[in-house]
Amino acid sequence: MLLLPFLALSQNSTEYAIFENALLIANPAQITQFEEGVMAHNKKYHGDGPYGVRVYWISNGPNTGNYVWNMGPFPWSSLDGRPAQKESHDADWNTNVAAYTTVGSGVQSYWRFESDLSRFSKDFTIKNMEVDYWDVKRGKMEDAKKLVEKITKVYADKSPDETYGIYTNEFSSTKEGRDMAVISFFDKSAWLSRNNNFVEKYETVHGAGSWKTFLNDWMAVTDGGETEIWIYRADLSGISGDVKVSERK
Structure with missing residues (x-):
């Protein structure tokens, strides 16, 4: 992914x-x-x-x-x-x-890879990843993407150095329930307990009370999700964890 x-x-x-x-x-x-x-x-x-x-x-x-x-x-x-x-x-x-x-x-x-919804703003080396899978309701993928666009705008305006990727399953199934994946990259486990004041940033961009509206809209287009933590195994891989974003600009 x-x-x-x-x-x-x-x-x-x-x-x-x-x-x-x-x-x-x-x-x-x-x-x-x-x-x-x-x-x-x-x-x-x-x-x-x-x-x-x-x-x-x-x-x-x-x-x-x-x-x-x-x-x-x-x-x-x-x-x-x-x-x-x-x-x-x-x-x-x-x-x-x-x-x-x-x-x-x-x-x-x-x-x-949904390039328009993702943010790769700087070079980095993969170490750990938080992989959030979302079960998108039938016929609601475009609505889900429009909601993700709102999140992307917040990061672009308020946290421009954040790095994450958005991916959609080419052959998803209602049984599996893995239609969209959001991947965040981190080095230290303390990142998992961080408070980045995202709700405050979201409402600064989209207006007071907008976060509650977003949550209601997101629940209307999804049927839940799950999260996995992946650890990069350099010893087993054929290529390194280096991501040279600047070379692809």
């Missing part, structure tokens, strides 16, 4: 940036073999370009202890040239990674 605006896409074609996520569940008795296999595979096949991969470890919720294998950003068209069996990619994955996973592993999702 992550990160960069991938501006080259919007400048040169009608394509947009996508991220591929795979939930990997290691066999508890074979975690060492699993991690060694993932590390070697990503270093060999996913070390740069549109197939570059970052790996995250989930630290809370039902998926605690599982891994997210995150590839991208890339345009849909690039999947036609992804590493395949003829380069021994698939055989390596099956032998050195999949063999050490358990039931439920490998579930994939594809997320569209």
Whole structure:
């Protein structure tokens, strides 16, 4: 799901940036073999370009202890040239990674980067992420995006250095309930208890009492959500956690 605006896409074609996520569940008795296999595979096949991969470890919720294998950003068209069996990619994955996973592993999702709603104002290095998933009601995605635009305006006016990304599920389902994701990046866990006076800032921008109106409107277009904390695993990833926003301006 992550990160960069991938501006080259919007400048040169009608394509947009996508991220591929795979939930990997290691066999508890074979975690060492699993991690060694993932590390070697990503270093060999996913070390740069549109197939570059970052790996995250989930630290809370039902998926605690599982891994997210995150590839991208890339345009849909690039999947036609992804590493395949003829380069021994698939055989390596099956032998050195999949063999050490358990039931439920490998579930994939594809997320569209919503560049107009996101804020990447400076270079940074990924360490920890708060991933907020939202279950958007059927037919209400555009309304949800308009509400997010109000949040984006507050950050642009009052907290211009904040960094976050907005993503929408390309193949969402009513059963899964993960239609939109908001990703915030932080280094220290103390960030989770911060008070950034956001309500005050929101009402300064949109008027007194506007925050309550926003909450009511947001609840009208969503059916709840959930939050996960992801820890970047540099040792298992094919690419670094460095995000060079300035290079893509």
